[in-house]
Amino acid sequence: MYCPACGTENKDDNDIRFCRTCGRDLRAVSKVMNRSLPLRVAASLDAYFENRFQHNLRNGIVNLIAFVALIISGGVFTWQGATGSAALMFVLAFVSITTGIWDIWIYKRNLPRVAKQDPELLPTETTSTLPSELPKTSRSSISEETTRQLR
Numbered sequence: 391m392y393c394p395a396c397g398t399e400n401k402d403d404n405d406i407r408f409c410r411t412c413g414r415d416l417r418a419v420s421k422v423m424n425r426s427l428p429l430r431v432a433a434s435l436d437a438y439f440e441n442r443f444q445h446n447l448r449n450g451i452v453n454l455i456a457f458v459a460l461i462i463s464g465g466v467f468t469w470q471g472a473t474g475s476a477a478l479m480f481v482l483a484f485v486s487i488t489t490g491i492w493d494i495w496i497y498k499r500n501l502p503r504v505a506k507q508d509p510e511l512l513p514t515e516t517t518s519t520l521p522s523e524l525p526k527t528s529r530s531s532i533s534e535e536t537t538r539q540l541r
Contacts, residue, residue: 393409393411393414393416395409395412395414396411396412398410398411398412400416443500443501446497446500447493449489449493450489450490450494450497451494453486453487454486454487454490454491454494456490457483457490460479460480460483461480461483463479464477464480464483
């Protein structure tokens with residue numbers, strides 16, 4: 391729990407009564423935090439969605455590895471003459487590659503917009519180079535004209 395007065399994180403198991411830095415009474419804050427159903431529901435939903443998309447990436451990678459294993463085992467069954475088992479392995483390999491690609495696509499689709507490379511946001515070269523020699527002005531300084539008017 392963070393102290394609302396000084397912002398210090400107070401780590402304890404249960405029933406934090408006072409802030410360890412400023413001494414503020416934290417019992418009221420603790421009651422509000424423990425009884426706030428919308429806050430708990432929102433935190434639970436955020437954690438669920440974050441973990442769900444991470445699971446999609448993991449499942450996609452596992453399915454792609456399973457695809458390779460099923461193709462190899464299907465080839466071994468074909469070589470041994472067990473065509474029924476080989477056909478089953480190839481069908482399972484097709485299902486595995488399809489679900490693996492789907493899971494990875496779902497994961498990439500749900501990445502935060504900042505992490506994606508948006509072509510419209512990429513820098514473009516729109517500035518021209520400055521000339522090597524700037525044109526000379528007749529004035530030697532900015533304040534010279536003002537000084538002449540004061541004389």
